[in-house]
Amino acid sequence: MNITAAYTDLYQITMAQVYFETKPDGRAVFDYYYRHNPYNSGYSIFAGLEDVLDILETLKFSDSDILYLKEKGFENEFLEYLRNFRFRGNIRSSKEGDVVFPNRPILQVEANIIEAQIIETVLLNILNFQTLIATKASRIRRSAKDEILLDMGLRRAHATGGYYASRAAAIGGFDSTSNVKAAEDYNIPSSGTMAHSFIQSYDSELEAFRDFAKVRPENCVLLIDTYNTLKLGLPNAIKVAKEMEERGDKLLGVRLDSGDLAYLSKKTRTILDEANLEYVKIVASNQLDEYVIKSLKEQGAPIDIFGVGTNLVTGKPDAALDGVYKLSEYNGTPRIKLSENIIKVSLPFKKQVYRMVDANDMFYGADAIGLFIEDEVSQMEHPFDITKKLDLSPFEHEPLLEMVMEEGKRVVPTRTVTEISKYSQSRLEQLPNEYKRFQNPHIYKIGLSPSLKEERDALIKEHKI
Amino acid sequence: MNITAAYTDLYQITMAQVYFETKPDGRAVFDYYYRHNPYNSGYSIFAGLEDVLDILETLKFSDSDILYLKEKGFENEFLEYLRNFRFRGNIRSSKEGDVVFPNRPILQVEANIIEAQIIETVLLNILNFQTLIATKASRIRRSAKDEILLDMGLRRAHATGGYYASRAAAIGGFDSTSNVKAAEDYNIPSSGTMAHSFIQSYDSELEAFRDFAKVRPENCVLLIDTYNTLKLGLPNAIKVAKEMEERGDKLLGVRLDSGDLAYLSKKTRTILDEANLEYVKIVASNQLDEYVIKSLKEQGAPIDIFGVGTNLVTGKPDAALDGVYKLSEYNGTPRIKLSENIIKVSLPFKKQVYRMVDANDMFYGADAIGLFIEDEVSQMEHPFDITKKLDLSPFEHEPLLEMVMEEGKRVVPTRTVTEISKYSQSRLEQLPNEYKRFQNPHIYKIGLSPSLKEERDALIKEHKI
Incomplete structure (x- = not known):
């Protein structure tokens, strides 16, 4: 089996058709993140990015894909769109091999909403699995x-x-x-x-x-x-x-x-x-x-x-990473998904993530999520517990999401598996041991900038009934 | 990634080289079977056969595979053999979709030993996974x-x-x-x-x-x-x-x-x-x-x-079927693998498996393994417990391994997924409910013909130190 654009869920194509007929020029920002480290680990190793970039640079529907979708009842004008489909969006991402943590964007797709939707499945499929195994x-x-x-x-x-x-x-x-x-x-x-x-x-x-x-x-x-x-x-x-x-x-x-x-x-x-x-x-x-x-x-x-x-x-016993892909901005306005489970409420807005690095070049144990337009994040707050705040001024702030694909073209050099593996080892060395132990590892903090938290809470209130 | 003959373990190619230089015409019989039903199930559904047959009919090394193996140090004469490699063996198999049970041959490969060895990995890879998920x-x-x-x-x-x-x-x-x-x-x-x-x-x-x-x-x-x-x-x-x-x-x-x-x-x-x-x-x-x-x-x-x-x-929580591929005959002589764990001792000889069907067309709950050359199996014995025997004369004996590939060519018609699924449902209907319950399902009996047991025991004695 060769991966073509039909290596996706049918609903992506169904939704794409609706977008095509109602708002073909919509611009979306999606975040890729996961909710739990597998194996009760204190961290995960982000893997699969190079494969995803390779796939996205050449992804298209084959002739037999188009024929199949025609048989499924999709109409000619939309099929013509699919025939010319290419991913032309931007991707900002953590570096492959980095140590990553739950509930913070690891990768961000900014693209036409149809393109962003069609690539969702293959992106999740490759990143979830390789991150699990790495x-x-x-x-x-x-x-x-x-x-x-x-x-x-x-x-x-x-x-x-x-x-x-x-x-x-x-x-x-x-x-x-x-x-x-x-x-x-x-x-x-x-x-x-x-x-x-x-x-x-x-x-x-x-x-x-x-x-x-x-x-x-x-x-x-x-x-x-x-x-x-x-x-x-x-x-x-x-x-x-x-x-x-x-x-x-x-x-x-x-x-x-x-x-x-x-x-x-x-x-x-x-x-x-x-x-x-x-x-x-x-x-x-x-x-x-x-x-x-x-x-x-x-x-x-x-x-x-x-x-x-x-x-x-097989990544036993967990067998899957629970990575998701959530819409956070549409045509410049922030978007949220609510949930009765508070941890599943999504983070609106296009964002940047900063890692706190101490004077010894060790990770302090905190990634702060800010609005993309914020220049600086000097304090982070717990996403939901209002008693928890952290002053970020003592640390060096390392921005984690870097542009890797612009308008569908890779803008960073290809990295070999050996290079990525070495980088991963060096990042693990920066992570203190208490996050790496098997039994009850220390919990790495993920916080929001005060502006992001305020805007997010306003959006929750707006949608709450 | 396209599946080529390099979609295998390196040791298959290393062993192939040794065979190539020392006994290129060896003829082997391998059995595919698994040891435990996943999920504490009382049965498994055999799946993946059609894919395996499709893959084997066209399997070969690509030019870049050969180039890679050359870089790995394999020598020209052997590389030339690999360049012309095709699977030309015979395969007898249970029908895809059938209900199957642990520790009895589900599929049998009879081929030149080099060919049988090179295809081992892809065969296990496809059958283990699809059987797990089905x-x-x-x-x-x-x-x-x-x-x-x-x-x-x-x-x-x-x-x-x-x-x-x-x-x-x-x-x-x-x-x-x-x-x-x-x-x-x-x-x-x-x-x-x-x-x-x-x-x-x-x-x-x-x-x-x-x-x-x-x-x-x-x-x-x-x-x-x-x-x-x-x-x-x-x-x-x-x-x-x-x-x-x-x-x-x-x-x-x-x-x-x-x-x-x-x-x-x-x-x-x-x-x-x-x-x-x-x-x-x-x-x-x-x-x-x-x-x-x-x-x-x-x-x-x-x-x-x-x-x-x-x-x-992902087949959670088991995530893998423990299927194996064991040599049972080489150049017409029976072969065995011993183990300190008696259940892991392999079954020598080319064999046939018979399912016992009662007068109501229901499965009685017993598959008997006999020597391939036996015309009839009128009694089966427990593989190790000498107190357990079963008279098979009241039942219709359904032979389970049918020739599906001869000299590398498929000799049975292709079956669609829908046909296989329907067949599977009909076979499950023949399996009494007590084997299908989730809690402590009844254990389906697997027995050996008296001749097979006697010959196997003689071979164990011969190898025991």
Whole structure:
């Protein structure tokens, strides 16, 4: 499936038709934000922006899309509009890879309302998922400390969503992926070991190891749990490692894919060391996530490389980021959506977001949202609790939304996954540890400028019945 | 991203190279099966087969794939093999849409071992995900009884995995999707209503409803919770419904997307009926799943159409089916993978699976796995518990694995999503209710023919140290 402009919800096109016939020149501002960090995390890692910009620069309806919509009953004049549809709007966004927080605009679309509406679904679809997975990857990276992390989840991923999962995993801190297609297209390091089937296809495990080591001596990792890890797999791997030494090769590692990984890795390390194979690494996999890896590290499991699959690429247990796309301005006038749940009341007006940075170049723990037209935000107020205010004068104010697309054209250079990943790590280093812990992380403050809060409250009153 | 043969794990290609250099003509049989039903369900719905067959018929490495693998260090002769790579194997499979159960082969690949290995990842990727979602959809269908179900999850789906989610949802029993691209390509009914942004873009909700109803009078559903459901949205919708009546049009429905759906739907129904708008339907959405819908039905909520998003398309809370692909035969000799966890010991030999059907054409609750060469299976034994046996003579034996692809070419007619969905419903009707309940469903029996069990046990003994 190629992404075309028909990769959207039908109601976008239905609404587009109404706009087309009643107010084709309406200009809208939409905010992208989410309401809760996944995994009870204290932060999320924003990911997917480069893909969205690439998609938007070339997005159009295919001939078969138009034919389909004609069959659905859309009329010729509107179909002609769709045939010429291009996204020609502006996008301001946080940098991909930045640490982000709930209930503040991460990305802002300013465009003709028809265009802004048609792109909503694909934008949410790509950003919600990659942000979910980059956040998961970042948590696993935190658990694994400096050990190597390998993404190997493609077989359990949500079909072709796995392609984007591998990209987001790299942004969140994974070193490499098993996913050849993603590695090729996104220039991510790829790696892999061997499957049980390889060993099963031989009459003996030893023979299988020997063939593999001869043909693929570089980065050779032998899977040792097909029949019996300690009694058969490991002795066979040691035998082959010694044979490789005679040929001037070196076995990179052995892989454990079942059983008690703490116990088996310790035993394996001891036996390898006794055989003078201190250089042979231990790779472990099997239902790993940030908590299992943390536990393995705490038990002193001597694992050098963690292979993580299902829990990474499906973003378990949350499986979705609750990102939304809300209209905040139409033809220059502010717009609001009310809700009985006060946290779901949307923020009107075109806005800017400022991050407070302290004298040590660390994040203070507060992003302030102001009106776009405000020059300066010297104080922020809690969105609803009138007792909570914060003086912002001690901090450097970093504006977070930068123009990345103007009139449908990208106006910032393309960034590689490696660059984005490095940037993400540097931003995480600026975030104090209390926001990064797994248990009850500190809550990062999001506040409104006094002007924004006053205008928002006036608009709520205006709509309240 | 187009699916090419590089949409696989790197280790498949590494292993392929070793096979290529050491035993290029090896012939393998692999079984696809999973170990646990998702959601504590008593069954799963097998989905994704048609996509897999389509993909396999045309799968090849692109020029840029080959270039990438060359850069990765693979050698010319092997790259030349990959350049000419096609899948030329045989596939026997359960019918797509069938009710299936853990730990029995659902699909069997018999092919050159290199080909069988390279296709493993994409096959698992597509079947695991679509089976997960079709099963979720089937459970939601069971809750919703005869009401209309609309898939509207694309914005929270795992990127382009959402395309396949919409297909699988239709197979599991959803009536339509908001996903235009999936609807177009898979010929699924599409539908949709309107977004809050549409209403917000107008100075008044009433004006928004009026424009929408004039331009799109057919299948018109008005979203009534943007400002206040009962005090504003519903009165405005009634006003517009009356205006539509004067023009000879009919309002299809009103949509509730927040608040207490049981309370609001009852109030809404009463007020609509009092306004002589009995024909106006109530559409509800907002974090629905099989349990919420069951509860709404039990409370007598008069909802006619349920819109289900995130929980459907992400397969929450499980988010993955644990499907695997295990080598069972190589060059005519049986192959096994042992495990300390007895349930993970693989089943050797090329096999056939038989479903026991009783005199009333109902499934008895037992699938028997036999050797492919066995003519008949008159008794089945529990895979590990020697006290459990079942006499199969009272039942009709339905063989479940049918040849669907021979030498890389499809040998069965293409089936549409609608056909598969209907077939799935008919198979579910043959499954007794106790397997379909949500709480502690009856466990469907999977057994082995005495010959298969005997041969498997001999092979275990042979490998045990």
